[in-house]
Amino acid sequence: MEFTTIIFYVFALLMLTSAAFVVMSKNIVRAAFALLFTLMGVAAFYALLMADFLAITQILVYVGGILVLLVFGVMLTNRQISVDVKTGTIQTFPALLIVAALAGTLGGVIWSTQWPTLTHLAEGTATAPVIGHMFLSVYLLPFEIASVILLVALVGAALIARRERTT
Amino acid sequence: MSEFIAWLGNPGLTHYLIVSALLFSFGLFAILTRRNAIMILMGIELVLNASSINFVAFSRYSTGTIDGQVVSVFVIILAAAEAAIALAIVLNIYQNFNTVNVDEINRLKD
Numbered sequence: 001m002e003f004t005t006i007i008f009y010v011f012a013l014l015m016l017t018s019a020a021f022v023v024m025s026k027n028i029v030r031a032a033f034a035l036l037f038t039l040m041g042v043a044a045f046y047a048l049l050m051a052d053f054l055a056i057t058q059i060l061v062y063v064g065g066i067l068v069l070l071v072f073g074v075m076l077t078n079r080q081i082s083v084d085v086k087t088g089t090i091q092t093f094p095a096l097l098i099v100a101a102l103a104g105t106l107g108g109v110i111w112s113t114q115w116p117t118l119t120h121l122a123e124g125t126a127t128a129p130v131i132g133h134m135f136l137s138v139y140l141l142p143f144e145i146a147s148v149i150l151l152v153a154l155v156g157a158a159l160i161a162r163r164e165r166t167t
Numbered sequence: 168m169s170e171f172i173a174w175l176g177n178p179g180l181t182h183y184l185i186v187s188a189l190l191f192s193f194g195l196f197a198i199l200t201r202r203n204a205i206m207i208l209m210g211i212e213l214v215l216n217a218s219s220i221n222f223v224a225f226s227r228y229s230t231g232t233i234d235g236q237v238v239s240v241f242v243i244i245l246a247a248a249e250a251a252i253a254l255a256i257v258l259n260i261y262q263n264f265n266t267v268n269v270d271e272i273n274r275l276k277d
Contacts (some may be wrong), residue, residue: 095199119231153248
């Protein structure tokens with residue numbers, strides 16, 4: 001058994017168990033902490049798939065940004081006096097049926113499809129320069145639109161979250 | 168049976184796709200069952216990550232180009248924008264309704 005195989009299964013197990021914990025846990029703060037491990041597992045998968053730039057971006061943006069934002073959201077929207085960070089679930093049984101059916105269907109389709117394997121990415125390709133060139137050539141328009149979207153989202157979020165109303 | 172064990176011992180495209188399908192299912196389950204809006208946001212993050220893994224796996228095993236990774240970068244960008252906006256909306260809802268449980272927020276206007 002190769003070393004990468006062991007790494008793959010270790011991180012797949014870590015990711016899926018922590019994702020299950022995110023879904024099942026009654027305590028929001030613990031769920032957010034479990035989400036940390038899921039996002040780290042995804043970053044490890046990127047590294048296994050030879051996407052080194054994406055792995056670092058995943059850790060920087062998701063773990064360093066989005067997760068902190070989520071924890072801030074948890075802290076700001078729960079009554080701290082009564083220490084009520086618990087949350088319930090609704091419609092568990094029908095949702096379980098739907099999700100199990102969906103997962104079964106997806107798994108069956110993935111299993112039975114003959115996926116086209118045209119060319120494999122060469123081992124040890126440095127992806128960051130290639131991605132940078134693509135951003136400034138082929139994907140220039142989406143790149144600029146994404147930057148405008150980020151600016152609009154920042155201004156909009158600051159405007160929406162402001163406490164006082166001008167109207 | 169030995170064929171299946173040999174398949175298990177050699178992770179390829181199918182393995183990554185199945186793990187990402189399971190991650191997607193967990194995310195969908197969180198979206199469907201959670202009452203707290205922030206937990207629903209966590210489910211959305213799981214779904215986005217699952218799709219991102221698919222893009223990168225196809226980029227590695229199927230097409231052999233970096234395009235899938237570029238799409239994944241865009242997914243991460245949009246997820247960041249989505250999280251910022253959604254949390255601003257959640258904070259605003261909390262100020263107005265004093266709760267973030269989505270099944271209790273059923274009024275459009277005070």
